[in-house]
Amino acid sequence: MNCRECVEHLYEFLDRELTPELEREIREHLEDCPPCGEQYDFEELFLKFLRARCRTQGAPADLKKRVLRELFGE
Amino acid sequence: MPRIGAGGAPLASRPAARAARDMEHRALVADEQTQQLDEPGAVETASGAVRRRLNRDRIADARDGEPLFPAQLGAEDRARRAPRRGMAEQPRQGEHPLHGAAGGAPARIGEHEIGVRPPAYQPQQRFNVRRLDPRVFPHELLEFGQLHLHGGGETQALDEQLVSELREPVFHGSIEILDRLEDGERDDAVHHEPRNVASPPPLRNSRRGMSLLGTVMANTPSPDVSPPVDEKRASFEREALVHLDVLYRVALRLSGNPSDADDLVQETMLKAFRAWDQYEKGTNAKAWLLTILRHAFINEYRRRTRHPETVDLDKIEPYAVFPEVQDEDPQGAFFDRIVDDEVLRAIDQLPVVFRETLVLSDVEGMSYQEIAGILGIPVGTVKSRLFRARQLLQGKLYDYAVEMGYIKGSPA
Numbered sequence: 263m264n265c266r267e268c269v270e271h272l273y274e275f276l277d278r279e280l281t282p283e284l285e286r287e288i289r290e291h292l293e294d295c296p297p298c299g300e301q302y303d304f305e306e307l308f309l310k311f312l313r314a315r316c317r318t319q320g321a322p323a324d325l326k327k328r329v330l331r332e333l334f335g336e
Numbered sequence: 337m338p339r340i341g342a343g344g345a346p347l348a349s350r351p352a353a354r355a356a357r358d359m360e361h362r363a364l365v366a367d368e369q370t371q372q373l374d375e376p377g378a379v380e381t382a383s384g385a386v387r388r389r390l391n392r393d394r395i396a397d398a399r400d401g402e403p404l405f406p407a408q409l410g411a412e413d414r415a416r417r418a419p420r421r422g423m424a425e426q427p428r429q430g431e432h433p434l435h436g437a438a439g440g441a442p443a444r445i446g447e448h449e450i451g452v453r454p455p456a457y458q459p460q461q462r463f464n465v466r467r468l469d470p471r472v473f474p475h476e477l478l479e480f481g482q483l484h485l486h487g488g489g490e491t492q493a494l495d496e497q498l499v500s501e502l503r504e505p506v507f508h509g510s511i512e513i514l515d516r517l518e519d520g521e522r523d524d525a526v527h528h529e530p531r532n533v534a535s536p537p538p539l540r541n542s543r544r545g546m547s548l549l550g551t552v553m554a555n556t557p558s559p560d561v562s563p564p565v566d567e568k569r570a571s572f573e574r575e576a577l578v579h580l581d582v583l584y585r586v587a588l589r590l591s592g593n594p595s596d597a598d599d600l601v602q603e604t605m606l607k608a609f610r611a612w613d614q615y616e617k618g619t620n621a622k623a624w625l626l627t628i629l630r631h632a633f634i635n636e637y638r639r640r641t642r643h644p645e646t647v648d649l650d651k652i653e654p655y656a657v658f659p660e661v662q663d664e665d666p667q668g669a670f671f672d673r674i675v676d677d678e679v680l681r682a683i684d685q686l687p688v689v690f691r692e693t694l695v696l697s698d699v700e701g702m703s704y705q706e707i708a709g710i711l712g713i714p715v716g717t718v719k720s721r722l723f724r725a726r727q728l729l730q731g732k733l734y735d736y737a738v739e740m741g742y743i744k745g746s747p748a
Contacts, residue, residue, distance in 0.1 A: 273719075273722065273723055273726065274719065277697070277703075277704070277722075279703070279704050279719075297662075300662070300666050301658050301662075303666070303667065303668075304658050304661075304666060304667070304668045305658070307667065307668045307671065308668055308671060308726070308730060309698060309726075311668070311671045311672070311679075312679065312698045312699070312729075313698060313699060313701070315674075315676045315679040315680070316585070316676075316679065316680065316683070316695075316698075316699040317585070317699060318676060319584075319585060319588070320580075320581035320584065320585070321580045321581050321583070321584035321585075321601065322584070322594070322598070325580060325584060325598060325601060325602075326577065326580055328598075328602065329577070329580070329601070329602055329605045330577075332602060332605070332606060333569075333572075333605065333606065333609050334569060
């Protein structure tokens with residue numbers, strides 16, 4: 263595993279979409295390679311940030327009522 | 337190749353024991369057939385034989401709303417099916433669960449068919465088939481894999497050729513299975529008892545990286561089959577309405593404004609409720625609903641936009657932000673200074689194919705496989721779109737942060 267391969271698979275690694283074998287290889291590389299480790303931290307933070315920023319909003323309070331009214335005439 | 341071992345099927349009753357022996361025998365036969373396929377021309381012969389078993393006229397009738405397909409699927413069969421979430425157990429793209437990588441070979445009897453149900457095969461019995469994969473839409477052309485219509489040691493196949501003849505999905509139809517195999521007619525299994533009906537394996541649309549669902553149900557002629565209204569409503573509220581927030585968020589990102597998002601969600605719920613009988617309860621309602629929502633959006637989007645987004649996606653060159661900030665802010669602290677609205681605005685500026693992928697993954701936490709199903713694209717495409725979407729978004733946010741003075745940087 264070199265740095266290029268590691269960075270290439272970084273998102274899949276973060277998304278837990280790799281095979282256990284590849285996941286282990288990446289993890290080992292990240293532990294041994296500070297620059298890749300830094301990039302991992304950066305990307306991880308970015309994804310957490312994204313999720314936190316975008317999930318604050320939910321459906322408007324009356325949307326459920328309107329859906330129920332439409333479906334069941336209430 | 338999975339084999340039915342001695343302990344494979346619970347031999348509870350005499351018919352069940354016989355069925356298990358039968359299956360074992362057929363596993364051997366299937367092996368032999370596969371070996372024969374190594375010879376040139378064998379594939380054509382085998383598939384031709386399979387095809388002949390299909391009563392084409394009857395299938396054609398399915399176009400007109402008559403039911404199509406196979407076996408009875410009991411509660412135990414459903415329970416056996418792998419949970420939809422995760423999907424790790426599913427075979428890779430291009431590999432039929434019964435075929436392995438060698439497409440074209442006759443289906444082999446594997447673990448999928450251990451759960452043989454005793455009810456007898458009855459000539460002229462009618463079956464309803466309903467879609468197993470809630471993410472496949474009625475108006476999509478479906479490609480079937482092998483379907484096991486009855487346990488006669490033969491697989492009836494709705495192959496691509498046949499499906500292309502049908503031109504349109506036949507899921508909502510039904511078919512009368514009239515042909516009972518004559519004794520000795522390419523039927524290697526010995527039957528003394530009425531034939532058993534094996535449950536079909538989960539189907540898979542290998543070409544499009546999407547799994548087909550499809551449960552087959554015995555068509556009871558009585559109208560009592562559909563659950564009472566209260567029950568339908570209860571299960572809909574329990575499984576569908578709980579995803580209202582997710583649907584609304586995705587709708588908002590897709591449509592770009594609250595009023596359209598409202599309409600989109602309402603339309604989705606209406607369609608979902610109408611199609612609720614086709615959704616296999618307890619599977620992945622969120623993905624099913626999102627598929628409906630996305631279709632509704634695409635239809636509306638196409639209707640409104642005469643000239644849909646013509647962005648050459650390949651020309652968009654995302655640049656990696658990390659190297660830019662590596663020295664100044666490797667921790668990405670500048671992200672924290674960017675407010676919600678700005679992030680959402682940046683997402684909304686992404687081309688729609690990137691936006692939808694990113695929202696499903698990074699906001700709603702769907703797996704690649706789920707996203708592939710919802711968008712109708714291969715998993716590999718999900719990966720590459722996601723990669724570029726994230727890089728593009730980072731670039732936008734980085735530029736914004738530089739502009740706002742959150743970070744010095746060196747804007748491109």
